[in-house]
Amino acid sequence: MTATSPLTSHSVLHGVPVVAGVQYAPVIRPGTLPDVDAEPTDELPEDERSAEGERFTAAAAAVAGRLRERAAHATGAASEVLAATATLATDRGWLGAAEKRIKDGAPAVRAVNGAIDQFVEMFTKLGGLMAERVTDLRDIRDRVIAELKGLPEPGVPLPDEPSILCAEDLAPADTAGLDPTLVVALATTLGGPTSHTAIIARQLGIPCVVAVAGLDDVPAGTMVLVDGTRGTVTVAPDEAPAREAVAEAKRIAEAAANWSGPGTTADGHAVAVLANVQDGAAARSARQTPAEGVGLFRTELCFLNTDTEPTVEEQASIYAEVLEAFAGNKVVVRTLDAGSDKPLKFAGHPDEANPALGVRGIRIATNNPGLLDHQLEAIAQAAERTGNPPWVMAPMIATAEEAKNFADKARAYGLTPGVMIEVPAAALLADRILDHVDFLSIGTNDLAQYTMAADRMSAELATLTDPWQPAVLALVAMTVKAGAAVGKPVGVCGEAAADPLLACVLTGFGVTSLSAAAAAVQGVGAKLAMVTLQQCRDAAEAVLGTASAAEARAAALAVLG
Known part of the structure; x- marks a missing residue:
């Protein structure tokens, strides 16, 4: 199936399997990101720039502090990934680039967006591990902008029932704090076998499929079957065989645990x-x-x-x-x-x-x-x-x-x-x-x-x-x-x-x-x-x-x- 094929019941989307296992549950998606396109393009008056710079510094520090706090309460790979993201949030490179933009008259939100775009382009050109950090940079941008605008921190909602988290891509802060009893599988449109999503999914022990073509067209609330062994996401499958597939995967997992x-x-x-x-x-x-x-x-x-x-x-x-x-x-x-x-x-x-x-x-x-x-x-x-x-x-x-x-x-x-x-x-x-x-x-x-x-x-x-x-x-x-x-x-x-x-x-x-x-x-x-x-x-x-x-x-x- 291609990304442009219409989704119907029983549509099978294919991706790269990362963590084996099978789960059947409704889709949840990360919260809405702050809109930066609607920001005014006017320059700040000279006498407001210093206060705007302080407002930006406080917002960035608050985001970094929350990430460090999450890292302290996480364990293993999750803690390491969150700590690395917190360090990136305090990196003098992009912070300095944003501060310079504010001094030149850009409002803080626009300055953050421009600075992060600059470093995203740089990291993408460097390739390798640096390119892998692009998702982290964008996550930091969204959190800092939400803080500046007084909006709720973007991220994964806490589901009321076991659910499958689907997204274009997932930042470390989104995945590292997941409860595997509530988020029972992961599927992303982007990502690879060595991405942060894959690393955290392995630690949590939940099925994971990445690089899934067509996944963005699956709305929240849709029942899906994620098969982390075959690398598939089946949209609205028949319930009885789906639950039997989950039961069989559970039997295999129990054998592995023993x-x-x-x-x-x-x-x-x-x-x-x-x-x-x-x-x-x-x-x-x-x-x-x-x-x-x-x-x-x-x-x-x-x-x-x-x-x-x-x-x-x-x-x-x-x-x-x-x-x-x-x-x-x-x-x-x-x-x-x-x-x-x-x-x-x-x-x-x-x-x-x-x-x-x-x-x-x-x-x-x-x-x-x-x-x-x-x-x-x-x-x-x-x-x-x-x-x-x-x-x-x-x-x-x-x-x-x-x-x-x-x-x-x-x-x-x-x-x-x-x-x-x-x-x-x-x-x-x-x-x-x-x-x-x-x-x-x-x-x-x-x-x-x-x-x-x-x-x-x-x-x-x-x-x-x-x-x-x-x-x-x-x-x-x-x-x-x-x-x-x-x-x-x-x-x-x-x-x-x-x-x-x-x-x-x-x-x-x-x-x-x-x-x-x-x-x-x-x-x-x-x-x-x-x-x-x-x-x-x-x-x-x-x-x-x-x-x-x-x-x-x-x-x-x-x-x-």
Whole structure:
């Protein structure tokens, strides 16, 4: 169905599935945003500008204060997302731009709108993570303008009954405070698998579908069925089958909640189910799940707000926290994946027209060789201190020579070397890369981005960066086959590993481990326990014969249920 097709009962809208599960409930939509087009265009008299500036400063401070208060009462990813938005609300860049406009005679509302538009354009051009913050900026604009106009704060209404929240896009402040007993599913017109909406939906454990064509035409109050496994929103379906679909999904969720590991198929084929973490706190939280270890320790996320390179001792202390949390278990540490959407101030990134294709990942070591040496030394120190020797892998490897250079360095520090397969060139030459390293880990988020030539942060291109794209899965299968040929492990640590259905397909390809967000561990493990290795292999074969992401997902469902 296209976005222009007329909506009728039983219309099925298609999007990108983010969190599995099924819910049937009426639609609610965020409140009306303040109208800025009706603002007067006259300039303020000179003697009123100072007071207008103070009024703006107070409004911005009030909004930031409320966001910080929400962050303090939230937990996990929700707290982090809200705190980041509160920080953006106090950013001197856009605040200064608004203050300058007021000094030049613009009323506060018009000044806020103009300043935010300026930074939205700037962030959009930067791309990557900065482009992802555009929704946050617009949310801050709407809240500050509502404060200035004395209107209720825009956002999600509190429903009287379990409801499904549908919107063009959702800001962190809209999603982070949701009650999952009242907002039971999310669907958006924009957004991608790594958007804030997706992150919060995973933490809340509610079904979520993004990039849904035609969703804007579904009015509030309409009964819809959201299927976070198939990536569909069915408008006004028949009630009886809809409620049965919800009941079946609930049975599956209950089975997942009871799964305690380790990861195996129903006939006993072992596949390690691991967790992705970014620091010691996340590792300790993941330890409360049945995760058998850490398949991806994103070290760069520890240092995003650091102006200077941390010392070896400082780094070793941080790494040791993760190794201690999973003492006696496998931990895979990724060296700094800096650049593009994750710039590090101390790495000296060049200004680049296309940073996603520029100096990022292992490439920063070319002009900063000390960064890699210091990090490897710190990882080795943490290993010695904790008695838990980790594996270590490099991101953004594109050639066998890069893999060899990294492996030589890692082994010099007594570490077990591997590399990330995120670049199609690396997948195509996986057999030659495996001549030099002991394992591979496939990052499906970037592999999809580079295979499909589509920015993974782009809401408009979310269907292209769907990990179910057959071209991406063909490269995954090729990489896994290369590992199996030499008896070396190949894992997956991208978003694909968090999808229980796709996890079974990956198992059919022959992956040896699946590493996902801690919240997804039980769902993945429980699904694997329900199917045999032969079913997984049959699904994998069926998927490789398809021509689209939707066909691939349907083919897997036909085999695996």
